[in-house]
Amino acid sequence: MPLVTLRQLLDEAAKGGYGVGAFNVNNMEQIQAIMEAARETKSPVIVQASRGARAYSNDNFLYHLMLAAAELYPEIPMVLHLDHGNSFETCKSAIELGFTSVMMDGSLMADGKTPSTFEYNVEVTRKVVELAHSKGVSVEGEIGTLGGIEDGHGAGGTGLEHVTDPDQAVEFVEKTGLDALAIAIGTSHGAYKFSRKPDGAVLKMDLLKEIHRRLPTTHLVMHGSSSVPKELQDIINEYGGKLKQTWGVPVEEIQLGIKNGVRKINVDTDNRLAITGAIRKVFAESPEKFDPRDYNKPAREAMHKVVAQRMVQFGQAGHAGDFQAKSLADYAEFYKVSK
Numbered sequence: 001m002p003l004v005t006l007r008q009l010l011d012e013a014a015k016g017g018y019g020v021g022a023f024n025v026n027n028m029e030q031i032q033a034i035m036e037a038a039r040e041t042k043s044p045v046i047v048q049a050s051r052g053a054r055a056y057s058n059d060n061f062l063y064h065l066m067l068a069a070a071e072l073y074p075e076i077p078m079v080l081h082l083d084h085g086n087s088f089e090t091c092k093s094a095i096e097l098g099f100t101s102v103m104m105d106g107s108l109m110a111d112g113k114t115p116s117t118f119e120y121n122v123e124v125t126r127k128v129v130e131l132a133h134s135k136g137v138s139v140e141g142e143i144g145t146l147g148g149i150e151d152g153h154g155a156g157g158t159g160l161e162h163v164t165d166p167d168q169a170v171e172f173v174e175k176t177g178l179d180a181l182a183i184a185i186g187t188s189h190g191a192y193k194f195s196r197k198p199d200g201a202v203l204k205m206d207l208l209k210e211i212h213r214r215l216p217t218t219h220l221v222m223h224g225s226s227s228v229p230k231e232l233q234d235i236i237n238e239y240g241g242k243l244k245q246t247w248g249v250p251v252e253e254i255q256l257g258i259k260n261g262v263r264k265i266n267v268d269t270d271n272r273l274a275i276t277g278a279i280r281k282v283f284a285e286s287p288e289k290f291d292p293r294d295y296n297k298p299a300r301e302a303m304h305k306v307v308a309q310r311m312v313q314f315g316q317a318g319h320a321g322d323f324q325a326k327s328l329a330d331y332a333e334f335y336k337v338s339k
């Protein structure tokens with residue numbers, strides 16, 4: 001299938017009442033792991049690249065790997081999404097390359113660190129929406145600021161400093177016309193999200209429900225939503241790693257989110273942990289090995305397992321064949337008419 005838009009995938013997810021995992025990629029093996037998991041579970045997929053990933057791999061490599069995936073997995077609808085675009089120019093370059101969806105994260109200034117003002121966020125996001133929609137490309141925005149720092153991006157902190165204000169969320173959606181809204185409810189990027197199993201004091205599911213009540217037709221996005229399972233931490237530490245014990249977002253909380261308007265769930269850390277654990281195991285158990293395939297293969301397999309599990313847990317499994325892909329031109333027309 002050709003690449004599809006985020007808007008189409010999430011509209012379908014809303015109809016079906018399920019969520020769709022958005023998995024980050026930096027290389028061929030990660031794309032293969034996601035596509036194999038999608039085939040196995042018959043899932044539509046969102047593949048996303050951060051600015052860090054684009055710098056690491058070079059845009060053109062990533063884009064052409066995605067075209068290879070589209071050829072090899074014609075039955076799977078897939079979105080190529082820019083994760084945390086920091087400026088109009090970054091989003092524009094992704095759109096020009098062929099991404100079918102971009103995130104403009106105007107909750108931070110272009111340095112990717114300093115929390116911005118509401119007015120700045122509205123202005124820059126609206127500008128990206130205008131350009132993206134004229135080409136049929138979807139846009140995710142963010143209101144409120146997540147905790148943690150990843151790939152040099154993030155405001156730091158616990159994630160509770162700038163949780164989303166529901167009034168601002170409503171105004172933001174009205175003024176920008178975006179397709180999906182990332183909200184801050186206490187989650188953070190990276191492995192160290194919570195220092196204990198999260199409860200309502202640190203993971204604000206009631207706030208999510210309130211935002212959904214106010215914006216019932218807006219597709220909500222949960223960032224920093226790896227579950228950071230203990231088993232994956234244990235494998236790393238068993239084979240010489242030194243992770244401090246940590247807690248992520250429990251899958252049952254994500255499922256509660258999906259019942260309350262969450263349609264896109266960003267997962268990166270769990271896959272990083274799975275890959276690193278598998279590689280460490282090979283190095284520890286077979287120190288004589290030196291062919292990269294000897295550890296890249298089990299690493300790819302470990303990520304495939306995690307992704308397939310999340311696809312089932314989020315409910316996207318079984319939905320790959322529900323719809324026909326619409327083109328970017330179809331969506332450009334759709335936005336023109338619905339303006």
Ligand SMILES: [Zn+2]
Pocket residue numbers: 084189223224266
């Ligand atoms: Zn994020």
